[in-house]
Structure formats: structure tokens, C-alpha cells
Amino acid sequence: MTDIRIALSDKAIAQLPTPEDGWYLARDTELKGFFVVVGKRKRTFTVQGDLRQRGKRASSIRVSIGDATELTTRAARAIAKEYLAQISKGQHPKARLDGKPGQTETDGNSAKTGATLKHAWERYLEAHLIRKGRSEKTISGYRDHVERLFAEWLDTPLLDLATDPASVAEKHDQLTKENGPYIANGSMRTLRAIYNHARKTNRSLPRDNPADAVDWNQEERRNTGMGxxxxxxxxxxxxxxxxxxxxxxxxxxxxxxxxxxxxxxxxxxxxxxxxxxxxxxxxxxxxxxxxxxxxxxxxxxxxxxxxxxxxxxxxxxxxxxxxxxxxxxxxxxxxxxxxxxxxxxxxxxxxxxxxxxxxxxxxxxxxxxxxxxxxxxxxxxxxxxxxxxxxxxxxxxxxxxxxxxxxxxxxxxxxxxxxxxxxxxxxxxxxxxxxxxxxxxxxxxxxxxxxx
Missing domain, CATH: 1.10.443 (hpI Integrase; Chain A)
Structure with missing residues (x-):
């Protein structure tokens, strides 16, 4: 389905049609940058804005606010206004989750918030797969997911993926069409595992795993045995x-x-x-x-x-x-x-x-x-x-x-x-x-x- 614009309210969101495949955006006509990501199983309040550094546009980011079944539209809109204000000042709304003072600028200079998928994968490979004696075939499967299917994300900070779950869901849809439902699901399980592992040593990453935005393909055991x-x-x-x-x-x-x-x-x-x-x-x-x-x-x-x-x-x-x-x-x-x-x-x-x-x-x-x-x-x-x-x-x-x-x-x-x-x-x-x-x-x- 194509994106739509409506005056977001609890009633309007409840009446939004569920897409047969993928997801679409229902943008708010009242607050620019505020919208709901509508998937097959989940509806998520989200904001999008431009981070600026020294007065220039650095990047556009999306930040999830919460599940539409758990937040009212009024509460989500209030949070959205706060998030958009922080984004306009060049501050990432979810860069600080540990309660310590100060905001973390998303300028790529922070070793924690700027950790890329490539860095997280290298640590996961060494600390989790190799150290725990995983087989070469298992490691090869993970490597294929990260270095081939996610090649364009290798230099992307995990924080960017975490705050733009819609792009992850879109990638899953793409992989489903091009590589099949099982490979698409498997690659996203790899991403989920790497992110969870990275967050153990980096609490500045959002708790919401970006792979949670995926509408998983149905998988069935292949019954191909003989009698x-x-x-x-x-x-x-x-x-x-x-x-x-x-x-x-x-x-x-x-x-x-x-x-x-x-x-x-x-x-x-x-x-x-x-x-x-x-x-x-x-x-x-x-x-x-x-x-x-x-x-x-x-x-x-x-x-x-x-x-x-x-x-x-x-x-x-x-x-x-x-x-x-x-x-x-x-x-x-x-x-x-x-x-x-x-x-x-x-x-x-x-x-x-x-x-x-x-x-x-x-x-x-x-x-x-x-x-x-x-x-x-x-x-x-x-x-x-x-x-x-x-x-x-x-x-x-x-x-x-x-x-x-x-x-x-x-x-x-x-x-x-x-x-x-x-x-x-x-x-x-x-x-x-x-x-x-x-x-x-x-x-x-x-x-x-x-x-x-």
C-alpha cells in the first residue's frame, strides 16, 4: 500500500487497513514528521527529522516512539514534539538511556553510538561464534548474511538501524522477494543476535531491537522423509x-x-x-x-x-x-x-x-x-x-x-x-x-x- 495522510487519532489508527505485504506510513496532517508505521502485526508511532550539525543537514533519522496499542495518540504526539525538538538541535532522542547527564551528539565521533554493523559483527564473530566453538558451516552462514546480504549496512551505525526500524522491515521484504522467505528470516535473526550482543556492552543503544519491526515469514518443517x-x-x-x-x-x-x-x-x-x-x-x-x-x-x-x-x-x-x-x-x-x-x-x-x-x-x-x-x-x-x-x-x-x-x-x-x-x-x-x-x-x- 502507498503512504497516506490523515489526522491521527486513536479511532483513525484503529480503522487503518492492514497491508497484505510489507508496511506503509500513515502521516499526521497536524504535526509534520509524526506518523504511524502500519505493518501486518504491529503499528508503531514514529517521528522523522533532519539532524543538523553547524547549521547544515547531516542526516535524516527515524525514531520509534512506541506501540500504538500501548500509547494513546495524544501521549505519542507529545513525545513526538519533544523528540523533534531534540532532533532539530542535532541531538538524538535515544542517544542517552543510562540516566547519566548530557546528550550524545550523533556526529560519528562517539565510539559507542557510532559503532557500525561491521564492528559489532567482528566482535560477535570473535567473542560469541569462534570462542564458543561454533562450526565452520554455522560461521559461514552468519558471514553470508552480514557480508553479502547486509553489505550496504556494514558502515552504518547500529544506532541508525535502531532508530529506523522501517528500513529494516523494508530490507526483510526485499530479501523475501529476491532470496526467499527462509533466507530473509534467517538473515534477520542474525541481525537480531548481533544487535543484542552489541547492546550488552553498549547500553546507549535503544532497547528495541530493529529486527522487531519485521513481519516474519511463515516457516514450515519440510516433510520429505520416506516410509x-x-x-x-x-x-x-x-x-x-x-x-x-x-x-x-x-x-x-x-x-x-x-x-x-x-x-x-x-x-x-x-x-x-x-x-x-x-x-x-x-x-x-x-x-x-x-x-x-x-x-x-x-x-x-x-x-x-x-x-x-x-x-x-x-x-x-x-x-x-x-x-x-x-x-x-x-x-x-x-x-x-x-x-x-x-x-x-x-x-x-x-x-x-x-x-x-x-x-x-x-x-x-x-x-x-x-x-x-x-x-x-x-x-x-x-x-x-x-x-x-x-x-x-x-x-x-x-x-x-x-x-x-x-x-x-x-x-x-x-x-x-x-x-x-x-x-x-x-x-x-x-x-x-x-x-x-x-x-x-x-x-x-x-x-x-x-x-x-
Whole structure:
């Protein structure tokens, strides 16, 4: 909707139409610079004026007064007059919130009020993300939001964003149209976190977070998991992949329900063949969330195959990575597939694991432990997870793998693609030139065979 001019009153504001998308301004015909920002969920009294320095216009700022449902129009207009008077003198109305005497000029010389988004981001990156051991993927996501999507704001003081929430709401609308609703919401959550972090050490910033002006896009969980009846077709799709390492990666993702990014960085040394576990040292949440994946018989066989394929296809990278590849990192770093070739991958398989776990009779509590989810409640803190891995959780893992392979029925003995892939000794026939170095990988493979 386009901006309008009306004589603002409580009744007039209550009758203003709600926009279908974005927001618009209802400007007061009585007091210049006084208006209401009308959004889908919120209506905010606001003023706008020109800050002047040495008689010259320095910048135009907007300052929120308050929610129209909490303030009367008469009270908001009185505050607006006071704010506009301060702005005309070159003083920011919300530059001082700590009760100390004196007004802070918005001249860019103050280290506190002039702190830019770039400065706040650098401190948040170092003090919050890196120091707390956040993963590279998490940091990369935040960096993309700030340094790409908010590039034009990097040199903008946080105070300017705080006093012009309409521009933040407008940016969210723009990102929604250009980048999609999920990215738009995610970027604004990043901005909100950085602002809140900055305000911990800078109480001169307004308490109202500029991201609060956003009308959040609706987000829904993607239900893309498979049921037992879908697995036969998916296995035939997977068997057709030319790269056997990628094939085993997707199968192992399905059988363990782990996040793909955690598996990508798995190393052969993380496998404990005697305990039949795969250690994940740095999952989502950092090293403090490290855990062991118990291995079913089918998972052990999958690891056997991928170790063989890795040693043959990428002998150098396979010394370090469980799923090696010719990439900058030396391991699989991009595991997306053409959906016309493989219909389900990534988090689709994580959802499938959770779905099959229910069909296998695995309790919700055990499924959360297997997937390394946080367990709510006080009693969960008394559960020692690693004490359950080698007995109880492995039996639950085996139950899930059994349901997965049982869903294939006679296909394992009738479909040539599956026979060539999953039958006994198939991986040896597929890599006739494969050789094991003595006393290293050969010993590991022997332990796997014994464990299976």
C-alpha cells in the first residue's frame, strides 16, 4: 500500500487497513514528521527529522516512539514534539538511556553510538561464534548474511538501524522477494543476535531491537522423509550412481540419521572397530556435543565398502578422510544430487531415519539419543549416553537397519544392480586392483569383518 495522510487519532489508527505485504506510513496532517508505521502485526508511532550539525543537514533519522496499542495518540504526539525538538538541535532522542547527564551528539565521533554493523559483527564473530566453538558451516552462514546480504549496512551505525526500524522491515521484504522467505528470516535473526550482543556492552543503544519491526515469514518443517514402502525404489536409484563413495555416503546417512555435514568430515581414525562405533567429534553445537554412533551390521559393511573404494579411487585423501574426494578439502563437500537421478538425499534421509525408527519400535527417547538431539527435561541430565551405546543403543540401531533392508524384500536377490552392490563379496569384485597396506588398513578391515 502507498503512504497516506490523515489526522491521527486513536479511532483513525484503529480503522487503518492492514497491508497484505510489507508496511506503509500513515502521516499526521497536524504535526509534520509524526506518523504511524502500519505493518501486518504491529503499528508503531514514529517521528522523522533532519539532524543538523553547524547549521547544515547531516542526516535524516527515524525514531520509534512506541506501540500504538500501548500509547494513546495524544501521549505519542507529545513525545513526538519533544523528540523533534531534540532532533532539530542535532541531538538524538535515544542517544542517552543510562540516566547519566548530557546528550550524545550523533556526529560519528562517539565510539559507542557510532559503532557500525561491521564492528559489532567482528566482535560477535570473535567473542560469541569462534570462542564458543561454533562450526565452520554455522560461521559461514552468519558471514553470508552480514557480508553479502547486509553489505550496504556494514558502515552504518547500529544506532541508525535502531532508530529506523522501517528500513529494516523494508530490507526483510526485499530479501523475501529476491532470496526467499527462509533466507530473509534467517538473515534477520542474525541481525537480531548481533544487535543484542552489541547492546550488552553498549547500553546507549535503544532497547528495541530493529529486527522487531519485521513481519516474519511463515516457516514450515519440510516433510520429505520416506516410509518403508518407498525404500525399494530409492535403493534402485542409489545403486545407479556411478560414484561408489557417494553411494555409500547416502546409504550410511540413511542408516545412522546423522547430519550430512558431520559425516563429510569423518575420518578412518574415528572408527572404533572393537566397539563398533563411529565417533563424531564436532557435530552441530561444537565439540561439547561430540558423540558416538553405534554401528549395525549393515553400517559396518557399508564402512567396509567405502574404505575399499576410497583406497582405490583416492589413495592419498583416503588416508585422512572416510569419504574422500578430489576436492579442495579432500573429502566430500557437496553431497547434493540431481533429484531426477536420486530423489532423496541430505536431510530427507535424516527424516526417513526418524520415520523408520518409529516403525521399528524405537522409542522417541532412544531415537533422540541416536540422532544426538537435545533431550528436554531434568531427568535427561542423569542419562549417561556413552554407557548405552555398546549395548542398548546398538540394538536399537540394528532394529532400524533391519527394517530398512527388510523393506527391500526379494530385490536383494533378484535385482542385478543391488546384487552387484550389496551381495556378499560384491565390493571385492568391483575393485579387483585394490590392495591393502600391511598392518594398517588391512588390520582394520579384518576387525570389521570379525565385528560383522
Amino acid at each position: 518403508a514402502g518407498d525404500l525399494k525404489g530409492w535403493f534402485l536409484e542409489l545403486a545407479s550412481l556411478d560414484n561408489p563413495i557417494r553411494r555409500e555416503f547416502h546409504l550410511f546417512t540413511l542408516l545412522c540419521g546423522s547430519r550430512p555435514t558431520a559425516l563429510q568430515q569423518a575420518k578412518p581414525e574415528h572408527i572404533n572397530f572393537r566397539r563398533r562405533t563411529l565417533h563424531i567429534p564436532k557435530p552441530k553445537g561444537g565439540s561439547k556435543r561430540a558423540f558416538d554412533i553405534p554401528l549395525s551390521r549393515e553400517m559396518v559393511l557399508s564402512l567396509t565398502r567405502v574404505l575399499r573404494f576410497g583406497r582405490q579411487m583416492h589413495p592419498s585423501q583416503a588416508q585422512q578422510w572416510l569419504f574422500p574426494a578430489e576436492s579442495a578439502t579432500g573429502h566430500l563437500s557437496e553431497t547434493k544430487e540431481d533429484r531426477a537421478i536420486l530423489s532423496k538425499w541430505g536431510n530427507d534421509l535424516r527424516q526417513t531415519f526418524r520415520t523408520i525408527a518409529t516403525a521399528a519400535g524405537v522409542s522417541e527417547f532412544d531415537a533422540k539419543l541416536l540422532m544426538n538431539h537435545s533431550i528436554p527435561g531434568v531427568n535427561a541430565g542423569y542419562v549417561t549416553r556413552h554407557k548405552l551405546v555398546e549395548d542398548h543403543l546398538r540394538s536399537q540401531q540394528q532394529a532400524i537397519s533391519t527394517v530398512v533392508f527388510s523393506a527391500l524384500g526379494n530385490s536383494l536377490t533378484e535385482q542385478e544392480a543391488l546384487i552387484n552392490w550389496l551381495s556378499r563379496g560384491a565390493s571385492r569384485r568391483a575393485v579387483p586392483q585394490f590392495r591393502l597396506e600391511p598392518n594398517t588398513l588391512g588390520e582394520q578391515q579384518e576387525r570389521i569383518r570379525q565385528a560383522a
